[in-house]
Amino acid sequence: MARWQIALLGIFALGGLAATNPDRAAYETYAVEQIGNLARDQCDRDPGGLGILVQGPCRAAVSAYLPQLRPLLSATTSRQNLFLFSIYRSDISVPVANFNTRIESIGIFNRFFTYKAP
Numbered sequence: 001m002a003r004w005q006i007a008l009l010g011i012f013a014l015g016g017l018a019a020t021n022p023d024r025a026a027y028e029t030y031a032v033e034q035i036g037n038l039a040r041d042q043c044d045r046d047p048g049g050l051g052i053l054v055q056g057p058c059r060a061a062v063s064a065y066l067p068q069l070r071p072l073l074s075a076t077t078s079r080q081n082l083f084l085f086s087i088y089r090s091d092i093s094v095p096v097a098n099f100n101t102r103i104e105s106i107g108i109f110n111r112f113f114t115y116k117a118p
Contacts, residue, residue, distance in 0.1 A: 017084040022107040027088050028073055030112045031103065035073070035092050036066050038101065038118060084108070 043058035073090055080087040085108035093100045104116035 014084065017108065020108065020110045021081070021083065021085055022110050022112065024074075024077070024079055024088075026110075027077070027079070027086075027105070027107055027112060028070055031073055031077070031088070031090055031092075031105070032066060032069050034103065034114060034117070035069060036062060039065075088112075 039062045040059055043055055043062060069092075073092065076092065077088055077090040080089075085106055088103075088105045088107060090103045091101075092103060101118045102116065103114060105112045105114040
């Protein structure tokens with residue numbers, strides 16, 4: 001394969017990466033879903049033997065709170081756009097589940113990969 005063909009292939013590959021770098025709105029949708037799952041898991045932990053007594057109300061409160069989370073997430077998320085992919089960092093608090101965390105994810109190929117979460 002000639003050098004120009006290899007260079008052209010490389011340019012197309014880089015263009016494909018850039019074209020599939022997901023935007024902030026896609027990240028927010030992904031993050032709200034992930035945070036909801038993490039907060040529900042927090043609800044499922046047995047706080048002092050209360051178990052089922054608090055699990056249901058906690059999960060209901062998390063579900064009610066999630067629609068309000070997107071604007072908060074938007075305000076507390078930073079995006080480092082590296083053209084081929086993006087790094088997202090979010091500081092999140094879900095008071096109804098006593099859940100506070102920082103989540104870090106990479107967006108590439110129209111997908112997100114979380115590499116730092118509780």
